[in-house]
Amino acid sequence: MKTMLKTVTLISGFIFVLVFLTANYTQAQDKKPWDIPAKYKAMKTTVKAGDKEALADGKMMWSKYCKSCHGSKGLGDGPKSAMLKTFPGDFSTAAFQKYSDGEIYYMSFVGRDEMPNFEKKVTSESDRWALVAYMRKMGK
Ligand code: HEC
Known part of the structure; x- marks a missing residue:
């Protein structure tokens, strides 16, 4: 159970970082x-x-x-x-x-x-x- 919780926390962490990076990337690239x-x-x-x-x-x-x-x-x-x-x-x-x-x-x-x-x-x-x-x- 504990390892599963750790895995879930780890995955959420990764998703968070990914979303954060994508958001910053979009700010710089979004030139209409x-x-x-x-x-x-x-x-x-x-x-x-x-x-x-x-x-x-x-x-x-x-x-x-x-x-x-x-x-x-x-x-x-x-x-x-x-x-x-x-x-x-x-x-x-x-x-x-x-x-x-x-x-x-x-x-x-x-x-x-x-x-x-x-x-x-x-x-x-x-x-x-x-x-x-x-x-x-x-x-x-
Ligand atoms: C609240 C923040 C803010 C302030 C204060 C501000 N700007 Fe801007 N400015 C922006 C943003 C955000 C953009 C990009 C807008 C877009 O592309 O839709 C922009 C775009 C521009 C552009 C076009 C840049 C390009 O390459 O497309 C010019 C020129 C410009 N601003 C001049 C000024 C001048 C001159 C002032 C002061 C009188 C000023 N701005 C004050 C936020 C600001």
């Missing part, structure tokens, strides 16, 4: 494409290349609104990321940096599902583009 309206895709940034003031502004807002989930370097490893069902993305990758400025704008401020809408928190266009410019730096 964004459906971005043409209007947003065509948008152009108002930040000029190398505008230090805009980058400083972007950095400040990144720390305030985005870092908790996305991490300080945009790797998707912020303190809140472990609680998310969806991986927030790795902004240092070429795949991310291939998005146009307008696409990044849409994903950042309109959002979807676990990515919150920030249109009411980051209201000025110049602040929004400063954040986009800051995310661009993460690929370099």
Whole structure:
């Protein structure tokens, strides 16, 4: 009887570990494409290349609104990321940096599902583009 109980405990342990690993694996792999309206895709940034003031502004807002989930370097490893069902993305990758400025704008401020809408928190266009410019730096 005792050995059987041990076996059952052992098997449940294995199942638990398996489920846990699968759940983490799913978080990283579950990347569904964004459906971005043409209007947003065509948008152009108002930040000029190398505008230090805009980058400083972007950095400040990144720390305030985005870092908790996305991490300080945009790797998707912020303190809140472990609680998310969806991986927030790795902004240092070429795949991310291939998005146009307008696409990044849409994903950042309109959002979807676990990515919150920030249109009411980051209201000025110049602040929004400063954040986009800051995310661009993460690929370099
Ligand atoms: C509560 C956690 C959370 C916060 C805060 C947050 N994000 Fe996100 N973000 C996510 C998640 C989760 C996703 C993935 C959503 C999806 O794919 O459905 C995401 C996706 C994104 C993407 C698209 C990434 C890709 O490769 O598909 C961008 C861009 C983005 N966030 C920018 C921002 C910006 C800018 C801020 C701050 C203004 C911010 N996020 C704040 C959780 C967060």
